[in-house]
Amino acid sequence: MKITDARVIVTCPGRNFVTLKIVTDSGITGVGDATVNGREMAVVAYLREHVVPLLIGRDPARIEDTWQYLYKGAYWRRGPITMAAIAAVDTALWDIKGKVAGLPVYQLLGGRSRAGATVYGHACGETIEEILREVARFVDRGYRAVRVQSGIPGLHGVYGISNNTPIYEPADAAIPTEAAWSTERYLAHIPSVFAKLRDEFGPSLRLLHDVHHRLTPIEAARLGKELEPYHLTWLEDPVPAELQEGFRLIRQHTTTPIAVGEVFNTVWDCQQLITEQLIDYIRATVVHAGGITHLKRIFDLAALYHVRSGSHGATDMSPVCMAAAVHLDVAIPNFGLQEWAGHSGETDRVFPHGYRYDDGYLHVSEEPGLGVDIDEELAAQYPYKPAALPVNRLEDGSLHSW
Incomplete structure (x- = not known):
């Protein structure tokens, strides 16, 4: 052939x-x-x-x-x-x-290690009351894990807030939009959000939060320590990962689990973090980390150091990527969680697929191969539209990590 x-x-x-x-x-x-x-x-x-x-x-x-x-x-x-x-x-x-x-x-990857892949969804709101309603909606749909993003008093355009759209998509304009950021406002507000969530939903619901690379190591350590009473499953991307030594400082000050890796491309990007046990979940994904072959190498290394998978699954992961991810999720021994933001009805029709959600799990297709395809005629009806991710500035105008 x-x-x-x-x-x-x-x-x-x-x-x-x-x-x-x-x-x-x-x-x-x-x-x-x-x-x-x-x-x-x-x-x-x-x-x-x-x-x-x-x-x-x-x-x-x-x-x-x-x-x-x-x-x-x-x-x-x-x-x-x-x-x-x-x-x-x-x-x-x-x-x-x-x-x-x-x-x-x-x-072909060794067969099943589990019946399905536990997924987490995205709950967000400008206010704590909105967040409570959103989390309850996910719980009603059977989710066992929910990532929570909150509006910050005094700030507009905060990462993770969906602006009244059912699916959050941050790439919104050909030229990047700009948002303001204040670390001080953020650190003062977030612990109160999770205190209320634990009061409302009890200890068993798995709660996650994405910092989105915005803190310094000592700021992240402070946040992790303040969130310890609320037992998060993970604190995601607390700092930019270029300086991996910074994760050691976070580890010295908090027991809140750390997840990182959605922007990683190879095993060498996370080798130190894994082998020195500076993280708890590795979030690399099929499309950005060299495919099934290389992502499995990353997961195999992680398994030796008590690090579990937590693969990225935002809206820009097409159903092709998600299908591949679920095949890995059900096969590897050290699976943790799978992010699943879902797709629009239009996207699902362009990419017919066999994986499915049910009661908190994604279930893998049993069709030969990945169980996903692209309808090329239908795809041609949706031409490319330039769309860039936003940028962030501090309140004084300095550029900051988005």
């Missing part, structure tokens, strides 16, 4: 997605997600100009060799654009391999 074609498909059913569809001379096809939110066309160019020509004529069964060829052969390694392109190829090849074998991909 040989690869005869590889098509890069860009579509915007409510938001932009980049999909690679690999075609073989036997007629079997596979799909992979290549979306990098706000930088989609950079991956499109990388795939079309530098990757697709290398795929034609290759044996699709040689997944590991193809991964190494695209990674080591690039010389300019790593980075979100390169690794998303590699991820798309890798995921599509796993899809093809499953179809050839007549098995769902999780069976």
Whole structure:
């Protein structure tokens, strides 16, 4: 069997997605997600100009060799654009391999370790009263874990607040919108939110919170310590992860579990954090961390150091990525949680898929391969629309991490 074609498909059913569809001379096809939110066309160019020509004529069964060829052969390694392109190829090849074998991909990864993947949803509100209503809505739908984001008194446009839309999508304009930020206001408010949530929902509901890289290590340590009485499942991305030494300072001051990694691209980005047990959950995902092949390497390393998975699953993870994620989720021994923000009805129709949500779990498709595809004719009805992620400034005008 040989690869005869590889098509890069860009579509915007409510938001932009980049999909690679690999075609073989036997007629079997596979799909992979290549979306990098706000930088989609950079991956499109990388795939079309530098990757697709290398795929034609290759044996699709040689997944590991193809991964190494695209990674080591690039010389300019790593980075979100390169690794998303590699991820798309890798995921599509796993899809093809499953179809050839007549098995769902999780069976090729060693079979089930669990019945389903526990997911968490996003509850948010400008006020504590709104947040309580949103969390209750998720509990009523069977969720066992909920990420909570709160408006901050005196600030507008705070990360995670959905502006009355059912699905939160932060990429909202061709030129980045700007929001104001105050660490002092944030630190003063957030502990009171979780105090009220524990009073309302008791000790068993798993609560999470995303700081979104906005604190210094000592500020994050203070927040983690103040949140300890409310037993969060994790505090996500407390600081920018470029300086990994900073996580050691956080660890010295708080027992609140730490999750990080949605912007990581390779195992080398998180090697120190994992091997020194500076984090509790690794949030790398299929599309941004080199596909199923490389993400499994990350999870296998993490398993040796008591670190569990907590894969990113925001709205820019297409159903192709989510399908691949669930196959890994049910197979690996050190699964923790799976983020699942869900998709619009338009997106679900463009990407028909077999995975499904039920009573707090995502259940993997039993179809051969990944159990997901792209309707190319329907996708063509939703042309690309430039949309960038916002930027943040402190109240004095200084640029700050968004």
